[in-house]
Amino acid sequence: MAKRIPPLTDRQVMNAKPLDKMYRLYDGGGLYLEVASSGSRLWKFKYRRPGASDETRMSFGTYPQVSLADARRQRTQARQQLSAGVDPAQARRDAAASIAEEHSLRFENVARAWHATMLSGWQPDTAANILHRLEHDIFPLIGATHIAAIKPRDILAAIQAIEDRGAKEIARCNLANVVRIFDFAINRGDTERINPAARLSDVLQPARLAFW
Structure with a gap:
């Protein structure tokens, strides 16, 4: 024994x-x-x-x-x-x-991966401006959320907060980039959902589009 x-x-x-x-x-x-x-x-x-x-x-x-x-x-x-x-x-x-x-599929990390992928097609100032706007306006509200868990109302709240300070054109540019980020995530297989940001532009206040 x-x-x-x-x-x-x-x-x-x-x-x-x-x-x-x-x-x-x-x-x-x-x-x-x-x-x-x-x-x-x-x-x-x-x-x-x-x-x-x-x-x-x-x-x-x-x-x-x-x-x-x-x-x-x-x-x-x-x-x-x-x-x-x-x-x-x-x-x-x-x-x-x-x-x-x-962790890698949180919105901020997916957005940064999209931004890194797009860098070669942008001017340096454009790339820096896009990232700055995401960091300032979008990441604080939905950056830590899993890409597949974000709902249209979450995105809308972030964009309308930009509108509320009078920056309508910036709000639309940010929304356009959020749409592109979700398209990137869907094409990469990070989420199988329909793009939750794709139809939000009609909800925003009219503004002249700005290009960064």
Whole structure:
């Protein structure tokens, strides 16, 4: 019968000092604290991927940023994932990729990607003016919203706020660029929705179009 590993205590973890060589303090269930000769203390989890025979390891973070209790919660979650046939390390990578994609599809990031794509066709002053107007008038209101979640009324509110300060031509130019940004997003596959800005020009106050 395998010898049962007694669980670690907070005092043991806190008092773990560096030695000439790296060593490990085991908590059981695959969780251990790796203490490097440099003094760093890293939580690791040892396990076998579903369907694999070889062992692998994943990091749970460093101590004291990640406490013993936090590391144990991560171990419990990882073991639950393994019981369901899920590789916890792969699940973590998938979650990180999903978060990164979510961030990249916020309106501001899509707009900046559109702006970078269009740069070669614009004069420098035009490019700078377009970006400045987006940063000043549009990003503060819808820049952090996912491109697929923006509704016509959200865009209209941003454009009408420009009208309310008397800048009707700037409002229309901004709207025209928002339309182009959504066309760019749709063509790139960022969203499958019909362009929510495409029919808003008829709602705006009449103004002579300006070109930047």
